[in-house]
């Protein structure tokens with residue numbers, strides 16, 4: 435299995451593409467591993483990679499009930515940014531952004547991280563004051579941020595609705611230059627290939643159906659392919675976290691919702707940054723293929739059905755047309771949804787669970803794609819050491835009992 | 851689009867006429883509660899994959915709160931019933947059992 439390079443591409447082109455090999459193995463499930471990770475989304479796969487790469491632990495299995503990357507990681511709209519309010523969040527998400535900056539090289543896999551910048555619009559004097567406060571907070575936390583006025587917004591995205599009759603007039607935006615987008619599948623595939631090469635075994639079509647508990651400690655998992663014992667078990671199953679927690683005998687402060695997204699037919703280049711409008715409840719970017727990638731608010735009621743419902747579609751698409759009147763007649767190619775795990779403070783949960791031996795990586799809700807490298811790095815640390823990394827410690831589950839929430843839902847006011 | 855019947859005014863309402871209010875029958879803890887009990891009351895949710903008991907408010911109608919039993923996977927609404935109840939009534943449980951024979955039951 436050779437590395438990927440321009441030279442290799444040229445050579446394979448001249449040999450009828452016959453030299454390519456599968457990017458990872460399909461190993462049989464064994465009876466025991468040092469560490470078992472449940473869920474082969476970005477977080478599970480990145481965790482396995484960093485366990486091998488940073489901690490030398492390679493006797494690791496990642497168990498996936500479907501196909502790797504088929505959960506939210508393969509369904510998200512790929513916005514990568516670190517424009518949060520609290521120091522704890524900035525430390526976490528900016529670590530992730532910095533890891534993304536070097537990820538293609540690190541994994542020898544082009545994750546197409548495109549630092550195209552992101553604008554969060556504001557539409558009233560009050561929103562503008564909060565935007566200024568956000569920019570100040572971000573800068574104090576060492577994250578790049580700028581407050582744009584109306585003309586600066588217009589220069590970056592002239593197709594936005596600057597009309598006098600706009601439902602929400604544009605006053606300005608918070609700009610993060612280092613934010614951008616990536617290729618969602620490539621992040622899952624890149625981590626999977628790199629972890630596999632270091633000896634990690636990824637077992638697909640293997641559903642975890644229960645936990646092996648002995649003397650009050652988690653000693654492994656029951657699966658559709660039989661029991662597997664493990665020194666430590668980590669779960670990174672996003673919207674299904676409460677379902678697995680019930681199997682392990684505890685509840686989590688999470689609610690599972692459908693989050694929908696849409697992609698349009700391909701268009702000529704019309705937007706070269708990410709735009710979000712909290713007042714309209716929408717965000718949009720244009721993919722390299724020309725499709726407009728669009729999303730908005732969560733569905734209104736808890737659901738595990740990966741479809742999404744009509745009232746929210748209407749709100750999101752209506753809001754987008756308000757923002758960009760020019761796209762009113764553009765056709766949609768696809769609509770889909772993923773099941774996201776929303777926590778009361780819109781911050782993730784990392785660390786030990788109430789069942790000793792079982793560890794949690796969940797609660798990323800609508801915004802965990804950007805956090806995959808950091809989530810994996812920190813969760814690997816937790817699983818290897820059995821103890822927190824300084825950056826993950828504030829995100830421990832016990833913050834709810836202690837009342838020490840990291841309330842980004844209220845502070846940065848963005849669901850994503 | 852979900853359709854739910856308001857048990858007070860009998861209107862079969864589009865979900866856009868209603869506001870969802872989260873998990874139903876979460877027991878409110880008194881001053882004697884331990885920290886763990888209070889945390890559970892405030893934050894921990896069953897969040898089931900399947901039958902869910904939840905609160906709704908008929909905001910664009912009579913304004914009253916009521917309860918519904920709904921499947922979170924298929925989105926099927928089994929029944930709605932008034933808010934003045936600590937637990938789902940027997941006929942609601944029976945309606946669910948008839949459609950979901952394997953259901954583990956309340957609570």
Ligand SMILES: Cc1cc2nc3c(=O)[nH]c(=O)nc-3n(C[C@H](O)[C@H](O)[C@H](O)COP(=O)(O)OP(=O)(O)OC[C@H]3O[C@@H](n4cnc5c(N)ncnc54)[C@H](O)[C@@H]3O)c2cc1C
Pocket residue numbers: 472473474475476477478497498499500501502503504505506507508509510511512513514640641642643670671672673674678693694695729770771772773774795798799800801802803804805850
């Ligand atoms: C429409 C949409 C748009 C989004 N947009 C963005 C965005 O722009 N930016 C951003 O940062 N984030 C975004 N997100 C959120 C982001 O996608 C998620 O937070 C992130 O992908 C979570 O990664 P994960 O690895 O934890 O979960 P997932 O990728 O969902 O992986 C979990 C895996 O666990 C598996 N699993 C579940 N149960 C079991 C079981 N019992 N046994 C074995 N395996 C199991 C699932 O099959 C799945 O593959 C969006 C999400 C959606 C749905």
Ligand SMILES: [Zn+2]
Pocket residue numbers: 856857858859860861908911912913914
């Ligand atoms: Zn009513």
